[in-house]
Structure formats: C-alpha cells, structure tokens
Amino acid sequence: MAVRARAPGKIILSGEHAVVHGSTAVAASIDLCTQVSLRFPIDSESDDSLIKLQLKDMALEFSWPVGRLKKMLPELGIPQSSTPTPCSPETLKSIAALVGEHNIPEAKSGLAAGVLAFLYLYTSIQGYKPATAVVTSDLPLGAGLGSSAALCVSLSAALLAFSDSVSLDFSHQGWLTFGESELELVNKWAFEGEKILHGKPSGLDNTVSTFGNIIMFKSGNLTLLKSRMPLRMLITNTKVGRNTKALVAGVSERTFRHPDAMAAVFSAVDSISKELSTIIQSHAPDDLSITEKEKKLEELMEMNQGLLQCMGVTHASIETVLQTTLKYKLTSKLTGAGGGGCVLTLLPALLSGTVVDEVIAELESCGFQCLIAEIGGKGLQICFDASS
Template sequence: MEVRIRAPAKIILAGEHAVVHGSTAVAAAIDLYTYVSLSFLSPSENDQTLKLQLKDVSLEFSWPVARIKDAFPNLDSSVASSPSSCSLETHKSIASLVEKQKILEANIGLASGVSAFLWLYTSILGCKPAKAVVHSELPLGAGLGSSAALCVALSAAMLSLSDSISIDFSQRGWQIFRDSDLELVNKWAFEGEKIIHGKPSGVDNTVSTYDDLAITENEEKMGELMEMNQGLLQCMGVSHSSIETVLRTTAKYKLYSKLIGAGGGGCVLTLLPTLLSGTVISKVIAELETCGFQCLIAGIRGKGVEVSFARSS
C-alpha cells in the first residue's frame, strides 16, 4: 500500500509580518502543490532502512532502522494521536543522524527539512522500514510556504498509515480528510515547522491543511488591499530592487502586485483579473522573463491537503 498526499502552497495578501506577532493576516491556498508518497518496505525486500528521496534535487537519504532505534531508545509511536514538541535531547539525536548524511554545503538548507522528516516519522510511525518520495511544484524559500506544505504532506502521509485517523482505502482518486483528522495533521505539521523555523506563526501550515480559505472581496478591493500592503512593506524596508522591477513592469499593465514572504527577494504576487485577456498575460510574462524572472500561474482556489492510495502490484 502506497499513500500519496498533496498539500497546497499559500499566499498572504496582507499581514505576513504582523501575523508573526499574533495579528491577523489574510491568506489563501493556491493550486501549486507539494507531493509526498510513502510506503512501508515489505519483508521480502530484506531492506531494514528508512529512505527519503527528494526528486527535485536528485538526492536520497537513508538510515538503518537499527541506527534510528539506537538514537531513540525510548521511541514510542503511540504518541501519534497526541502531538508534542521535539525535546532538546531528541533534537540533538536527529541532528546527529542528519549530520551522518554529509549533506553538501550547496544543499545545507535542506537539512532542517530532513530533520523535520525524521522527527515526524519516528514520532508517528516509529522505526518501520519505509520509503518516502517528495516532489514539489513550489520554489524553495520564496514565500509560498514550501516548508509548511512539506510538513503538512509528510504528516498527512504518515498519519494515513497509522491507526490515528480513518481513511476510506477503497475510494479512488483524491479525497479529503475528516475535520478531526485535519486538526491532527495540522498540529503535527506545526511541530515540523517549529523544527525548520523555530517560532513559526502557524498560518502557513493551517492554510495548507484546510480546504479553500474564502476570499470574499471583489477583485478591485483585493487589488487595493494588496497595493496598500505593499506600500507598508516598502516603508518597513523589506522590498528589493528586483521586487521593484516586477512592480514597475506589472504596473504598466495596470495590475496590482505585492511581495510575499519575508521580503528582500523571493516572490511577487500579481493579481490577474478574471476578464484579463490571455494576450496581456503573455506580454507581461514575456517581459518579466526577459528580465530574468520565473513566472508561475496559479489559481486562488487550492484545496487543502488531500490523499489517494495505490495498491501494491
């Protein structure tokens, strides 16, 4: 049995810096996804390892189950239904396991995500031999919640193979989780985010977990909100020359844009009105790509985390 999960990216239309301090933000899921497939290794494979494959960077990590058991002598996967934070002692054990993978300096930013994987897996499923494969449509570190989508997808996959949530294995195609199961997925994802970011707001994993977050304003009001928020971000000094180039380019076509994420680079969100012609969109994209930017088109209609299953042949 292989479980497949997809968790969406997120955008914040307003309040990305204030939300870290407990204020409200306006956020939504978009239809760009991180995918995780997870399956237990069968006894016939005679492979007592835990594997993690990151397809987008062509990397694979593996840990002998015996080594994991040595690192966590008091491991108890029965805590899957009761999420808890990673202790300092456990964090050190995880760091040691990750360090043995000898991740190259060029990929060192991936280490925290690998650590989150180990923490979530051992907490939810214990030391069972398994293989997880990760693929993402999200650029890393661009303000789209890539780490949160990863933690949500990992948590959902692991919980789906545990006894902590109920799934209809006979249903074909993508299916949604029950509300109570989504709550458990979200709590574990938040714990994974804490390993990666230290003190996350929890907004990113919450948006990625739950179904469509309604955007009730019309397009013009939404654009005005974005423009106002961008002005505030510029006053805070978190814009960047590249961001300003994107803003000037899209402004020529009377489109609203704002930076997303922490600023200083990353992504710029541009609102494409429903009635905007494809010709104009193509012109904007062509001009931005000429300046060296990568353009992604996504709808503000991304569902929350979803699950599907594939039977072993």
C-alpha cells in the same frame, strides 16, 4: 501498501509585517503543492531494512537502516501518532547526528533541517517501520511560499494515513479529504515539524496548507474563512534571498523611531486586511461582479504595497516587478517578508492569455521565476494507490 498526500503552499494576501504589531493579516492556499508518496514494502522486516527518503526535484536520496534508528532513537520506539509531541533537545541532537552521517552541502542548511523534520515525524508516527518516501514539489524552496509547511503537512498526512489514529476508506478511488479531527491532528504534527525547521513558526503556514482556503490571523489567533471567488495570481520569485529576521527587526526599529506614524500605518493595514477578507468571502452573485471584486482587490493590494514601502521592506527587485506589471496595467504587491522574495500580481479573469504570456516573458527576461496559481483552493488531500 502506498499512499500519496499533497498539501498546498500559501501566500500572504495582506498584512505581512503589520501582523507582528497586532494587525490582521490574510493568507491563502495556492494550488501549487508538495506531494509525498509513501510506500511500505511487502517483504518481511529486518534491522537492515531501510527507511528511504527521495527528494526527486533535487535528485537526492537518503536512507537509514531500521537497526541504526533503533539504536540512535530508542525513545521513539513506540509510535504515539495520536499525541503530537515537541521534539526534545536530546532527540533533536540524536537525529542531527543521523543526518550528519549524510553529506549535505552547507549551502543547503534548509535541506538538512527538512531531513531532521522528516526523521522526527517518521519515527514519531510510524516508529521504525521500513518504507520509502518520495517527495516532489511545485513550490520553490525558501521563497516564502510555505514549501516547508507543505512538506510537513503532506508527510504527516501520509504517515498518519496508515496509523491507528486515523480511519480512512482505503478503497476510495482518487483524491480524498480528511475529516475535521484528522486534519487537526495532521496540522498539529506538521506544526511540530515546522518547529524543527523554523524555531518559532506562527503556525500559519501549516494551517493554511492543511485546511486550504483563506485564513485571517491576528495576535496569534487563526480564523478559517471560506473563499467564494475564483482568484488567480502570478507569483514572481525574484530569487533575491532575504533575511526575514533582519526585515522584521528593521520594521520594529522604524516603529520605535516613529511610533505614532507607524501605529497609524499598522491600523491602515488592519483595515485593508478586513476589507479584503470580506470581499473574498462574499458570494459573487450577492452584490459585485467578479470584475468589480477584482478591481477592489487590486486597489487594496496597491494600498498595502504602499504601506509596505512605508515600512521599508521593499527592494529594487520588487520594484522592478511592480514597474513591469504596471506597464500591462496589472497590480502587484510583495508577499511575505519582502526585501526580495516573491511578488503577487492579480490576473483578472478576463485578462487575455497573450498578455499573461507577454508579462511572464518580460519578467523571466529579468531573471525572475514566474508561477501561476489559483488562490484559496483545497488544503491537504490524500489518495490510496489502487495498484498496491
């Protein structure tokens, strides 16, 4: 009995930082996914049976005997898969003790939090049933591309696929999408996982990862929109680590010092986000050609980048990416918190592959990591393994 679930990462197309001050932001899914495959053994179950977590990309494996989990987490004995519940501080403490029994390098604190979320989601949805979960991902970790949300979504979906809360056609061949209410359930569970990973997540990352497409968000409200144009971006990971909290605080301090100027800046970002979402939603044949739409998006990206510079969240590494792509007449903007992290470069549909190769070679020679992604595609998908 096995299932694979895959869920995409996300980028912020416009409005990062300004969204904290009430502006509209637009996020979109990317076709880079985290995949969880979950396999339940056919053998009979005993307290020595294991719940295994394999993180393929890091060549790491963790496992817990079912008996140990029963002892440490008695309160999670009866799976409540239909009612996503926050992890209580006591449970979190017990799970932390379990995770602490494994030797996780301190430098990988995000990893430990990921394992915590795994154990909480696992036991909450599936109880103590032994199984092996294998995680692989196209997404760089901690780069602002929503890798943790993609993990929580794909994991929740794989776990829910075999729960009473979801009814699926197990005979279906190939990738399949959940129904609306199942997606809602996955999204809520993933959000609980994200809370363990991030404290106070906005819910944006897991929502984009679950539903795909594009999402407009403003003052905590998320609106799902349908992307109606193909859009391809080069995502350059500067690999410069950034302190998101410090960057957000820096913008707030600047806003405190220059309230009028910054209010106007946020208002400009709000307009840009609204324009951008209109363009992405409009049907191609309606009015503008793909090339015209791309030109408009590029202009909005350039404007948004200027406004982010005005907020003080750019970084020398980001500027290097901007300068490099500009040489090829390509437009870029930072995505996410800034101060390093990732930069988006729009790749027009008619751009030659040779140019793309050249840009990537030049960026990689600066020590950056380059990924190409389609924007605004599918969200969560699952697939039953026919052989099992």
